[in-house]
Amino acid sequence: xxxxxxxxxxxxxxxxxxLLKVIKQLGxxxxxxxxxxxxxxxxxxxxxxxxxxxxxxxxxxxxxxxxLYPVEDGLIVNTQAEKVVEARKTxxxxxxxxxxxxxxxxxxxxxxxxTQTSYEPKIDSDNCILCGLCTRxxxxxGFAAISTVDRGPDRRIASPLDEPPPDCxxxxxxxxxxxxxxxxxxxxGNKRTIWDKEFELITCSKCGRKTITRDFARALSKMRxxxxxxxxxxxxxxxxxxxxxxxxxxxWSRREEAAS
Amino acid sequence: MTNRFVVTPNLCIGCRTxxxxxxxxxxxxxxxxxxxxxxxxxxxKEMWVPVTCLQCExxxxxxxxxxxxxxxxxxxxxxxxxxxxxxxxxxCVAACPFGCSIHDQQHHMIVKCDLCxxxxxxxxxxxxxxxxxxxxxxxxxxxxx
Numbered sequence: 359x360x361x362x363x364x365x366x367x368x369x370x371x372x373x374x375x376x377l378l379k380v381i382k383q384l385g386x387x388x389x390x391x392x393x394x395x396x397x398x399x400x401x402x403x404x405x406x407x408x409x410x411x412x413x414x415x416x417x418x419x420x421x422x423x424x425x426l427y428p429v430e431d432g433l434i435v436n437t438q439a440e441k442v443v444e445a446r447k448t449x450x451x452x453x454x455x456x457x458x459x460x461x462x463x464x465x466x467x468x469x470x471x472x473t474q475t476s477y478e479p480k481i482d483s484d485n486c487i488l489c490g491l492c493t494r495x496x497x498x499x500g501f502a503a504i505s506t507v508d509r510g511p512d513r514r515i516a517s518p519l520d521e522p523p524p525d526c527x528x529x530x531x532x533x534x535x536x537x538x539x540x541x542x543x544x545x546x547g548n549k550r551t552i553w554d555k556e557f558e559l560i561t562c563s564k565c566g567r568k569t570i571t572r573d574f575a576r577a578l579s580k581m582r583x584x585x586x587x588x589x590x591x592x593x594x595x596x597x598x599x600x601x602x603x604x605x606x607x608x609x610w611s612r613r614e615e616a617a618s
Numbered sequence: 619m620t621n622r623f624v625v626t627p628n629l630c631i632g633c634r635t636x637x638x639x640x641x642x643x644x645x646x647x648x649x650x651x652x653x654x655x656x657x658x659x660x661x662x663k664e665m666w667v668p669v670t671c672l673q674c675e676x677x678x679x680x681x682x683x684x685x686x687x688x689x690x691x692x693x694x695x696x697x698x699x700x701x702x703x704x705x706x707x708x709x710c711v712a713a714c715p716f717g718c719s720i721h722d723q724q725h726h727m728i729v730k731c732d733l734c735x736x737x738x739x740x741x742x743x744x745x746x747x748x749x750x751x752x753x754x755x756x757x758x759x760x761x762x763x
Contacts (some may be wrong), residue, residue, distance in 0.1 A: 395702035486628035596717025601667035
């Protein structure tokens with residue numbers, strides 16, 4: 359256990375824990391876009407910037423991205439220091455120039471009192487902040503179907519050779535967890551399309567509800583040894599089956615027979 | 619793990635008090651949340667079965683979770699979802715053979731029974747004791763057949 363001070367509050371934290379996690383647990387509002395507990399911290403958006411110092415540092419201060427900074431004993435953290443807010447404003451201003459059409463970035467900018475970017479807004483922007491959360495989650499789940507491609511101003515998220523990615527199983531984890539919701543997908547009937555690849559959705563054999571994609575079910579049963587038959591029925595029909603089976607165990611079938 | 623969650627379908631009257639209790643215990647921002655327990659009509663009319671997570675020994679939900687967000691709470695024995703880790707891929711919802719991993723569409727999160735951290739609200743409020751949370755060994759063995 360290490361002891362540190364965050365915005366005047368003395369707190370205890372586990373060794374090795376990242377500063378941002380402790381800050382969030384305290385309920386302090388520090389913006390962050392690219393952070394997700396499922397994957398390793400990455401430090402792409404830089405918005406979780408904080409000011410740190412120690413009594414032994416003789417008044418020297420450091421500015422670090424809290425998602426990547428492990429907690430230390432005796433650390434004094436200021437999440438709302440003037441310089442920090444100023445730097446965050448610049449970062450948000452730049453994001454707004456890159457993603458002028460993103461409602462999430464616009465809201466963040468409005469929270470920091472920015473209505474118009476002071477830079478040249480990008481024309482025909484895809485509103486992607488290039489944090490790579492989608493690629494990191496996809497890789498962590500064991501598929502790595504998409505990645506960042508090209509460099510510099512041309513950098514973007516894409517499938518290999520911009521063709522339908524062969525490793526994609528259509529789970530939508532990339533689209534759902536995107537901090538700016540810019541990964542498009544469509545669902546029509548029992549077909550789901552994402553990254554230009556079409557997937558068949560499993561239709562519940564009892565009620566006809568759509569569940570996950572056939573490819574995802576196949577991948578799961580292969581990777582984690584789950585019978586593929588589990589995926590044929592939706593959760594509500596599984597519960598009805600459970601009720602029937604439990605009723606049978608409770609001896610209802612015999613009563614049923616006696617009643618008839 | 620010193621307590622056991624016991625379901626006796628024969629005592630269930632289908633009043634759905636358990637669903638309400640669960641909803642209120644798992645409220646989100648002061649509003650009732652998605653229930654984790656369901657009173658499902660059984661094979662016969664007027665026969666009900668409260669269906670909730672069985673906290674399996676070898677759970678399909680945890681096996682299907684590719685980001686390892688589902689783990690057992692060693693204190694209560696319940697399988698719990700780490701909401702911060704969950705990527706909402708719906709694998710566990712599809713994989714659970716008992717249908718007890720549920721997609722809360724209102725708040726867009728995946729939920730399941732967590733035994734309320736050791737004090738299940740459904741058992742506290744069940745009027746007919748169809749749901750009981752009791753110390754292991756206190757249940758009388760019932761002779762069937």
